[in-house]
Amino acid sequence: MPAKGTIRKNTLLPVAVKPTGERDPDISSLLIVLDHFHPIGREAIRFIKQHIIACTVRKKKFILKTGTFCHYIYFIKKGAVRGFIKEGNKDITTWITVENEMVTSISSLDIQLPSIENMQAIEDCELLALSYTDLQELYLRSPEINIVVRKLLQSYYGDAEKRAFIARLTKADHRYQYFQEKHAGLINRVPLKYIASFLGMTLETLSRVRKKASQH
Template structure:
C-alpha cells in the first residue's frame, strides 16, 4: 500500500497511548511511530482488506467498528469483531506475508492509524524494546482468540450470548444483529429471541 502523509503527533496520540500502556515507549519509538504511520479514513461498509490478497498493513482503530469474515459457499461467516482502541489486521497474512482467506470490513465510518509491515520490521531492529510491547499485545490477543474459540464451541445459544455480552457487550448495539449471530454460530431468529428476553 502506498504511504501518504505521516500522522501528526495529535493524530497519533491515541495509538501512542495504547502502545505506551503495554510497555513504556522511548522518545525514539514515539517519534518513529509518528513518522512512519499515516491516517486513513474509511466509510461504513467498505472492504479494508480482501481475501486472496497479502495484508501489508496493521491498523489502530481510533474510531469505528470492523469485522473479519470468510466466505463459505454462499454465506459470510464473521470470525471477529473489533472497535475503538484496538488493532486490526489479517494477522497470519500480515506476519507471514502470504495471501489470506479473510476479509476485513468496516461496520461504521472508521478513523484509523496505519503502520506497514516493512516499517514495523524496521522498528523491531531499530528499537528492540518495542518487541516487548508487541509481545504483550500478542498475549492479550491470544486470550481474545481463546475467548472466541470457547464461545463458538458451546452448544447452548444462551450461553454463547451471555459470554458475548460479557466480553463484547460494548458492541452489542453497534454491530448488526446478523453479524453477531454469525459470530456466535447461531441463527438470526435464535439471537432475536435471546435479545428480546434481555
C-alpha cells in the same frame, strides 16, 4: 486525475482505505495503548509519528479481502471493524473490534501469506496504518518494540481463545448470554446480523434468543 504513469503514494493500501494526507496526525490514543503494554522510547515514538498514515474507511468498505496480502497493521482510532470468512453463501464473523484496538492479518505479519479472512468496516472509521516494512525497520531500530508486540500478541491470543471458547458453547442462549457479559458495549452498536454470525447462529435465532432473554 493522475496522468498515465503517475505513482500513487502508499500504493499498497486497499482502494477503500483513503489516506487523509495529514502531516502530523494525532496518535496519542495509539501511544497510550502501546504504553500500557510496555514503555516505548522517544526514538520509536518519533519513528511511528513519521511513518504512520492516517486514513479513513467508509462503512461496509473492505480493508482486506480473502486471498490478498495485508501490508499494514491498523490501529482503530474511531469506528468498528469485523473479520469474516465466506462459508458457502454465508459469512462467518470471527471477530469484531472497535476503537483503541489493532487489527491486521496475523498470517501476513512476518512471512507474507495471502489472507484467509476479509476485514470490513462496520462503521465509518478513522485508522492509523503502519506498513510491515516500516514495522520491520522499527523492530531493528527500537528492539523494545518486540516486547510491546509480544505483550500485545499475548493479550490478543487470549481474546482469540475466548472467541474459540464462546463458539463451542452448544446452546444458542448460552452463547448470547456470554456475549452480553463480555461484549456489552457491542450489543447496542453493532448490527445484529454480525453478532448472530459471530455467535454461530442465524439472525432469526438470535432475535428469538434476545426476546426470551429480555422477557425473563
